[in-house]
Amino acid sequence: xxxxxxxxxxVSNLLQSVASKPLSVCMQCGTCSSSCPAAPHxxxxxxxxxxxxxxxxxxxxxxxxxxxxxxxxxxxxxxxxRGINIAEMMYALxxxxxxxxxxxxxxxxxxxxxxFVKIVMKTGRSFEPGLAPAFIFKHGVRGLMNDAFIALRxxxxxxLSLVPQRIQRIGNFRNVVGRILPLARAA
Amino acid sequence: MKTYSYYxxxxxxxxxxxxxxxxxxxxxxxxxxLKELEDWNCCGATAYFHIDEILxxxxxxxxxxxxERTGLDLVVPxxxxxxxxYFAREHLVNDPDLAEHINYALEADHLEFRxxxxxLHVLDLFVNEVGVEEIKKKVKRPLKGLRVAPYYGCxxxxxxxxxxxxxxxxGPRFFEDLVAAIGATPVNFPRKLSCCGASLIITNRxxxxxxxxxLLQSAVDQKTDILVTACPLCQVNLECYQQQVNQExxxxxxxxxxFFTQLLxxxxxxxxxxxxxxxxxxxxxRALDKVSEQELVPVSS
Numbered sequence: 001x002x003x004x005x006x007x008x009x010x011v012s013n014l015l016q017s018v019a020s021k022p023l024s025v026c027m028q029c030g031t032c033s034s035s036c037p038a039a040p041h042x043x044x045x046x047x048x049x050x051x052x053x054x055x056x057x058x059x060x061x062x063x064x065x066x067x068x069x070x071x072x073x074x075x076x077x078x079x080x081x082r083g084i085n086i087a088e089m090m091y092a093l094x095x096x097x098x099x100x101x102x103x104x105x106x107x108x109x110x111x112x113x114x115x116f117v118k119i120v121m122k123t124g125r126s127f128e129p130g131l132a133p134a135f136i137f138k139h140g141v142r143g144l145m146n147d148a149f150i151a152l153r154x155x156x157x158x159x160l161s162l163v164p165q166r167i168q169r170i171g172n173f174r175n176v177v178g179r180i181l182p183l184a185r186a187a
Numbered sequence: 188m189k190t191y192s193y194y195x196x197x198x199x200x201x202x203x204x205x206x207x208x209x210x211x212x213x214x215x216x217x218x219x220x221l222k223e224l225e226d227w228n229c230c231g232a233t234a235y236f237h238i239d240e241i242l243x244x245x246x247x248x249x250x251x252x253x254x255e256r257t258g259l260d261l262v263v264p265x266x267x268x269x270x271x272x273y274f275a276r277e278h279l280v281n282d283p284d285l286a287e288h289i290n291y292a293l294e295a296d297h298l299e300f301r302x303x304x305x306x307l308h309v310l311d312l313f314v315n316e317v318g319v320e321e322i323k324k325k326v327k328r329p330l331k332g333l334r335v336a337p338y339y340g341c342x343x344x345x346x347x348x349x350x351x352x353x354x355x356x357x358g359p360r361f362f363e364d365l366v367a368a369i370g371a372t373p374v375n376f377p378r379k380l381s382c383c384g385a386s387l388i389i390t391n392r393x394x395x396x397x398x399x400x401x402l403l404q405s406a407v408d409q410k411t412d413i414l415v416t417a418c419p420l421c422q423v424n425l426e427c428y429q430q431q432v433n434q435e436x437x438x439x440x441x442x443x444x445x446f447f448t449q450l451l452x453x454x455x456x457x458x459x460x461x462x463x464x465x466x467x468x469x470x471x472x473r474a475l476d477k478v479s480e481q482e483l484v485p486v487s488s
Binding site for chain 2: 142175
């Protein structure tokens with residue numbers, strides 16, 4: 001009889017090309033949490049996320065902001081004595097939560113990433129001003145003033161692009177993408 | 188003259204144009220030709236890995252396949268782009284199924300990935316390919332007395348676990364060696380391998396400001412005149428948000444953040460204008476004037 005994979009296996013399966021030991025080898029030493037510069041800002045530390053995954057607490061994991069606050073600095077991956085690729089696990093959890101459309105309200109990360117991907121899909125290049133709507137009103141009045149001031153200074157120094165760049169073979173580029181995600185657009 | 192393929196990446200077009208022009212200028216003086224990759228696309232940054240891992244690797248594979256057609260190794264100045272392309276190459280070489288899948292997609296642009304091109308960071312190019320000894324020979328204006336903090340950041344070394352050709356992962360010295368080669372004093376600061384906050388500056392500003400504060404304070408505590416980076420995102424985070432860090436923490440940080448190629452260029456005798464010096468937020472003028480005062484002493488080249 002078929003059995004449902006555990007949550008831990010489900011998350012491990014989200015790593016398609018990256019090498020990592022299975023999440024189940026975690027011994028809860030906490031090296032990841034102590035090396036993580038973003039851990040103080042997370043609701044659950046990386047070690048706690050691994051414990052929740054082991055315990056099959058899927059809803060609690062999906063409700064956490066931890067992986068959206070991972071900056072991908074790879075300290076945890078470097079230092080994990082059990083060889084778990086924790087930073088890539090954080091990436092996998094981001095994919096999982098976007099796929100399930102389940103993440104805590106008020107996070108900027110999911111919207112920001114989606115916008116970024118769409119911009120590149122359109123032109124083949126990134127374009128900073130196109131990303132601004134994802135965050136510009138979300139850092140309070142002081143944040144908004146600071147961002148506006150920074151944008152102005154960048155502009156005056158000739159460092160802000162105002163026109164999106166587009167690659168030449170954009171049609172081919174979109175077809176390449178279409179062959180990876182065949183249902184997203186007709187290749 | 189040694190020739191490489193060169194992938195500038197989106198940031199270097201405008202935001203970090205000074206990194207672009209100073210890299211090309213330094214390469215020229217060191218007898219290296221960097222040929223810009225034709226029709227390159229975005230590397231996918233971190234955002235593509237939030238959506239689909241294979242798609243993210245495909246974006247890098249397209250650039251790698253274009254580079255392979257030139258028969259030249261690929262040099263990348265942005266640490267984020269470098270990490271993506273270096274590891275996409277590694278994954279595709281080690282996983283023939285993945286390569287087959289992605290090559291099917293690349294056919295739509297008449298491209299094929301075969302894994303024949305190596306990926307190098309610009310820092311790797313100058314330190315290992317050109318060589319610190321060669322650089323020493325070409326220095327015209329040693330930056331004597333200047334205390335320079337070489338900031339490695341994350342994506343050049345990690346997620347590797349073992350020492351790579353570029354250098355040791357946990358206790359690297361190659362950036363310090365380069366700073367010493369141009370006559371400056373390398374500052375050893377504890378946070379040289381810490382994260383700049385990366386995209387958290389957008390998605391969790393409080394966390395990013397804390398990381399930037401700790402990093403800059405660590406450099407200032409060791410009497411840093413200028414901090415140099417090898418990544419456009421680190422550069423923006425550390426300089427553009429310094430003011431906000433000061434507001435948040437009541438500090439008075441004022442550290443000029445330059446690309447290492449800008450200081451390398453100065454030492455090689457390239458005029459400031461051609462290195463984009465002056466486009467930084469926290470002016471490097473005062474620190475650099477310390478050096479020019481000593482310029483009166485003729486230096487044998």
